[in-house]
Amino acid sequence: MIRSTPGIGVFVTEAPTAAFARLVRRDPPRRTPVLFDTVCVLGGSIAGLLAARVLADHSRELVIVERDHLEPAVSPRPGTPQDRQVHGLLPGGLAQLERWIPGITQDIRSLGGVVLTSQEVDMYVDGVEQLQSGDTSLLQCSRPLLESALRRRVLALPNVSALSAQATGLTYRDDAVSAVRYVTEGAEREMAVDFVVDAMGRASKLSDWLEQGGYTRPTLHRMQTGVHYATAMFDRSGTDLDLRFTGARFPMLPGPGGLSVGLITPIEDDQWMIGLTVYGDSQPPRTLEEFRSLCDKLPEPFGKAASGTVTREVLTFRQADSRRRDFTGLTRFPARVVSVGDAAISLNATYAQGMSSAALHASCLSEYLGGEPDLAAPAETYFSLQKTAMDAVWAVSAGADAARTEILQGIEVPDEVQRQRWKMGQLALASATDETVAEALKAVGYMFAHPDTLTDPALIERAVAVNRRVTAGG
Ligand SMILES: Cc1cc2nc3c(=O)[nH]c(=O)nc-3n(C[C@H](O)[C@H](O)[C@H](O)COP(=O)(O)OP(=O)(O)OC[C@H]3O[C@@H](n4cnc5c(N)ncnc54)[C@H](O)[C@@H]3O)c2cc1C
Known part of the structure; x- marks a missing residue:
């Protein structure tokens, strides 16, 4: 499929496969012009940190505004309640992390993260074991460990700092964002900025703030998924199992006990993290007994790993929908603001795309800014590239979810x-x-x-x- 993409003053025609191939490249960006005095990234989680890393090359000063106190680190952080569930990083996402933060794999490994090869992966689809070949690396660790390693590297950049504050709105001048409003220690303040990134996650208030400024709300698309997650952790030191990542996916019809996906991953501190997912009316296991009984119905090593000493009890999480906000083709939109990560697209987590999708948005930002765009105009080139990335990940997860619903409901x-x-x-x-x-x-x-x-x-x-x-x- 070929389609037109707005470029800088011209229309270029490009296949999405070609644009996507550019976004997943691993070499450092060719051009990093310094375009801004002060950039503000709202939200200091995975997407915000990666965007900050890219923007640090293009600005003299970069401030990450995060409402959670990040030191001392706590899990779950109130701002990221999902962080105690299994968070698999796709190899494509890992390649992007290495692109932006060379050596991050080694950092995480030295903190206890585990790197596996394709040969150490077992994947079952509807009970059939899949072929594993090639030499892809898979990095396994908990989400808090990944985030803290990223934060350490990004905040070590000389022009990057973090501000503990709740962002509350934007100020506009000449159809461009000119300042960020925020509350810190009970006081309202304003920071003059040259560019703003919304990385406030799926509940981002950016759409409200745009509307309050007289601009068009991005179109919100939702797809009901009704996914329940349950994760527990077990001691790995006493088990005589190989270090293996194991996944069992039941693509269309629910598996044993309503199960759709089971994942087992070796993580830091000699632990197994096991995540189970069920859809719709099926209930997730809430007690250790229920959890173990479901694991026993899956291929090994689920049952064996779950039989070990529990190091963290079962925690559940529910997500009602996948959602995306479309920022292209809006009638009125200000310059100098973009959105990244879950604030733009929040996906069914069973496909483990969220953090890697956020990494693609960082690459979109790099390509946009490397092209020295017209900063007095809305960031159309960025949003258009981001749409290519969003369409691709949405096609994988929402496409499969639609098929699942239609098959189950006989539509x-x-x-x-x-x-x-x-x-x-x-x-x-x-x-x-x-x-x-x-x-x-x-x-x-x-x-x-x-x-x-x-x-x-x-x-x-x-x-x-x-x-x-x-x-x-x-
Ligand atoms: C159950 C579950 C399991 C998942 N599993 C996976 C997985 O296996 N693999 C994967 O890649 N992804 C997974 N994800 C998705 C992943 O969590 C997100 O895609 C990823 O964290 C990127 O999110 P983000 O940085 O955009 O937003 P978030 O991580 O949600 O962070 C938003 C940040 O913005 C801050 N913030 C919000 N509002 C304000 C404000 N007004 N002022 C200041 N700060 C603010 C919050 O405190 C928070 O730190 C999962 C998600 C869920 C729910």
């Missing part, structure tokens, strides 16, 4: 959609036995490639041929 879908799903089904089936198909699917799932790469007719033909051979017993 009829148009022939074209059925054909597409049949093709994806052929790829999924062939990935259990064919390395080429498995690699293509993994590249998309791991966020190295755009999902449109899976529509290649040669790949589909290969999958169909592989499946025919397997069915015929060849």
